[in-house]
Amino acid sequence: ETGVTQTPRHLVMGMTNKKSLKCEQHLGHNAMYWYKQSAKKPLELMFVYNFKEQTENNSVPSRFSPECPNSSHLFLHLHTLQPEDSALYLCASSQTRRTSGDGGELFFGEGSRLTVL
Amino acid sequence: AQSVTQLDSQVPVFEEAPVELRCNYSSSVSVYLFWYVQYPNQGLQLLLKYLSGSTLVKGINGFEAEFNKSQTSFHLRKPSVHISDTAEYFCATRTPFSGGYNKLIFGAGTRLAVHP
Numbered sequence: 001e002t003g004v005t006q007t008p009r010h011l012v013m014g015m016t017n018k019k020s021l022k023c024e025q026h027l028g029h030n031a032m033y034w035y036k037q038s039a040k041k042p043l044e045l046m047f048v049y050n051f052k053e054q055t056e057n058n059s060v061p062s063r064f065s066p067e068c069p070n071s072s073h074l075f076l077h078l079h080t081l082q083p084e085d086s087a088l089y090l091c092a093s094s095q096t097r098r099t100s101g102d103g104g105e106l107f108f109g110e111g112s113r114l115t116v117l
Numbered sequence: 118a119q120s121v122t123q124l125d126s127q128v129p130v131f132e133e134a135p136v137e138l139r140c141n142y143s144s145s146v147s148v149y150l151f152w153y154v155q156y157p158n159q160g161l162q163l164l165l166k167y168l169s170g171s172t173l174v175k176g177i178n179g180f181e182a183e184f185n186k187s188q189t190s191f192h193l194r195k196p197s198v199h200i201s202d203t204a205e206y207f208c209a210t211r212t213p214f215s216g217g218y219n220k221l222i223f224g225a226g227t228r229l230a231v232h233p
Contacts, residue, residue, distance in 0.1 A: 004160070031218035043207070043223040050218045090160055094219045104149050104168065104211045104219045108160035 003027045006091050006109035013081065014117050021076040021112045023091030030096040032074040033106065034066060037088040049074060050096060081116045088113050119144045121208050123224035131232050132200055138193040138227045140208035149211040150191040151221065152182055156204045164206075167191060178202070203231045 004025045013019050025032065034046040048056035049068040063085075065077040074091055092106040124139040142150060149168050153161040165176025172184040182193045191208060205226045212220040 006160075033218075040225075042225045045220065048218055048220065055218060056220065092161075096218065104221075105151060105163045105166055106161075106219055106221055108153075108162070110158070110160040 003107050004091060004093055004109035006089075006112050008112060009110065010113045010115075012115045012117065013078070015081060015083075017081075018077070018079040020078065021089055021091075021114075023074040023076075023109055025072055025074075025091075025093040025107070025109075027093055027107060028095075029093040029107070030071050031094045032068060032071070033092040033094075034074065034076055035090040035092065037090055037111070039087075043090070047076075078114070081114075083116050086114055086116045119210050119212060119222050121210050121222055121224040123206075123208050123227050125227050126225065127228045127230065129230045129232060130198055133197050135196050136194065136198050136202075136229065138206050138208075138229065140191045140193065140224060142189055142191060142208075142210050144189075144210060148184075148186075150182075150184065151209040151211070152176065152180070152191075152193050153207045153209060153223075154178075154204050155207065155226075161207060164193070198229070198231050200231050200233060202229060204229060 007022045031050045033048050036044045046060045047066045052068050063080050067075040088111045090111045091109045094106045120143045122141045130136045151166045152164040154164050155161050164180050165174045167174050167184045175181045180195050205228050207226050208224040209221045
């Protein structure tokens with residue numbers, strides 16, 4: 001199994017649908033992240049969970065609702081999305097750092113390509 | 118605020134030629150820098166990282182990067198590229214220690230296109 005697994009890899013939904021993206025990490029990490037990757041724009045950090053607690057929400061619209069039931073699983077619930085929400089959604093995980101000198105890298109999944117019609 | 122600027126959106130190069138992908142950062146605190154690669158239809162994979170110590174950092178697939186504090190740069194280099202190096206490359210910096218998790222700020226990316 002790969003370290004970070006995302007499902008589904010591709011999703012097409014209408015603006016009135018409700019769907020969810022799932023992320024699972026098998027690395028024993030305690031922090032998990034959702035990033036949005038749109039064409040011709042830098043990666044945007046959406047949410048961070050550390051030890052299952054949400055620690056960052058970067059002004060993400062409420063039509064995106066994250067859920068982190070445990071340190072290994074992260075969901076992104078989607079409802080009433082807009083066409084401009086079409087993007088690649090990347091999940092990542094990292095080991096919780098104890099000092100500022102610790103590693104710091106994120107481990108990414110392969111992403112879920114979302115198309116909103 | 119910390120930021121990263123990748124100076125080239127696209128870099129075309131012929132196979133077996135050397136390549137340099139440029140990255141400049143701005144930070145008023147300790148600097149931690151990363152290069153990631155994204156192959157088509159895949160997620161991001163770490164190439165190398167600079168946390169402290171030697172300014173020349175070696176990574177996977179023959180890539181290396183040099184941290185230059187005076188020029189606030191962290192350029193990525195490879196002496197001889199292969200077709201398989203065709204991908205998007207992202208430079209990133211990490212915000213200071215805050216609650217134990219890693220907030221990475223990414224550049225816009227550089228698309229490396231290797232031609233035969």
